Amino acid sequence: GAGVSQSPRYKVAKRGQDVALRCDPISGHVSLFWYQQALGQGPEFLTYFQNEAQLDKSGLPSDRFFAERPEGSVSTLKIQRTQQEDSAVYLCASSFLEGGYEQYFGPGTRLTVT
Amino acid sequence: KNEVEQSPQNLTAQEGEFITINCSYSVGISALHWLQQHPGGGIVSLFMLSSGKKKHGRLIATINIQEKHSSLHITASHPRDSAVYICAVGRVLNDMRFGAGTRLTVKP
Numbered sequence: 001g002a003g004v005s006q007s008p009r010y011k012v013a014k015r016g017q018d019v020a021l022r023c024d025p026i027s028g029h030v031s032l033f034w035y036q037q038a039l040g041q042g043p044e045f046l047t048y049f050q051n052e053a054q055l056d057k058s059g060l061p062s063d064r065f066f067a068e069r070p071e072g073s074v075s076t077l078k079i080q081r082t083q084q085e086d087s088a089v090y091l092c093a094s095s096f097l098e099g100g101y102e103q104y105f106g107p108g109t110r111l112t113v114t
Numbered sequence: 115k116n117e118v119e120q121s122p123q124n125l126t127a128q129e130g131e132f133i134t135i136n137c138s139y140s141v142g143i144s145a146l147h148w149l150q151q152h153p154g155g156g157i158v159s160l161f162m163l164s165s166g167k168k169k170h171g172r173l174i175a176t177i178n179i180q181e182k183h184s185s186l187h188i189t190a191s192h193p194r195d196s197a198v199y200i201c202a203v204g205r206v207l208n209d210m211r212f213g214a215g216t217r218l219t220v221k222p
Contacts, residue, residue, distance in 0.1 A: 033210075042118070042200055042212030043157075091157065103210070105149070105157035 004106035006092050012112045013082045021077045021109045025094030032075050033103060034067055035091040043091055049075060082113045117141050120201050120213035127220050133188040135216045137201030140182065148175050148186045149200040151215065157200070160186070191220045 005024045013019050025032050031050055035043035036059075045059040051072035060067070064083075069075040079086055089110050093103040119138045127133055137146070148160040161168050161175040163184075168175050172191075177184040188195055201213040 035212075040214070042202070042214045044212070045210065093157075102159065102162055103147075104159065107156040 004092055004094050004104050006090075006106040006109050008109060009107060010110050010112075012114060015082060015084060015113055017082050018078065018080045019082055019111065021079075021090050021111070023075045023077070023092030023094075023106060025073065025075070025092070026096075026104055027073075029094035029096050029104070031095040031097070031103075032069060033093045033095070034075070034077050035093065036061075037089040037091055037108070039088070046077070046090075079111075082111075084113050087111055087113045116213070117211045118201055118203055118213040120199075120216050122216060123214070124217045125219070127191050127218070129192060129220055129222050131191050131220075133191050133195075133218065133220075135186045135199050135201075135218070137184045137186070137213055138182060139184075139201075139203045139211075141203065141211070143203040145204045146177055146184050147202040147204065147210075148184075149202060151198040151200060153197075160199075188218075193220045193222050196220050 004026055007022045011019055033048050034046040036046050037043040047060055047067045048056040049069040052069050064080045066078045089108040091108045092106040095103045117140050121136045145162050145164045147162050150158045150160050163175055163177050172189045174187040186199060196219050198215040198217050200215045202210050204210045
């Protein structure tokens, strides 16, 4: 595709529900990043993949957060037993070069936990 | 103290005004990015720079590595420039740190 796409764009979940957020990076991009952006704040790093390998997951806030990229393209961020503090925009970005800085961002998924 | 500080947090301007947004950082970096985020969350990369100055249309970005400071300028501002502008610094590999953003509103 022309850019990074994410789905769904908006998700409302009841507290305790599990959610899955999808990211389709630009074709051929090696690196994929997930960020969490709380209202009025800049994005915060969650996790990073290089192809299918999850090289850094130090930003995941708890063990309820899990990300995968099994075939090195599409990635899914899963949040189990959602809490209200999980409400945020979840941004995905991809980059062509391994560890490259020119990241292309998706439109984000706005998650609201009620 | 945040590693990346932006000022101002909010900025309102009249159409046609010259706008400056500032970014200061406290860590060693390999590159600095200016990003634009429109309502709805989508982020567009405006500039990536590691020294000097870059210009694209009405946008100009400068960086002073010694002073650990960067500025984003918008000349002849327009209502469509209204967005949140985010400064982000890249250290090594995936370690990118973001400022909280500057919310710009340009009134016609």
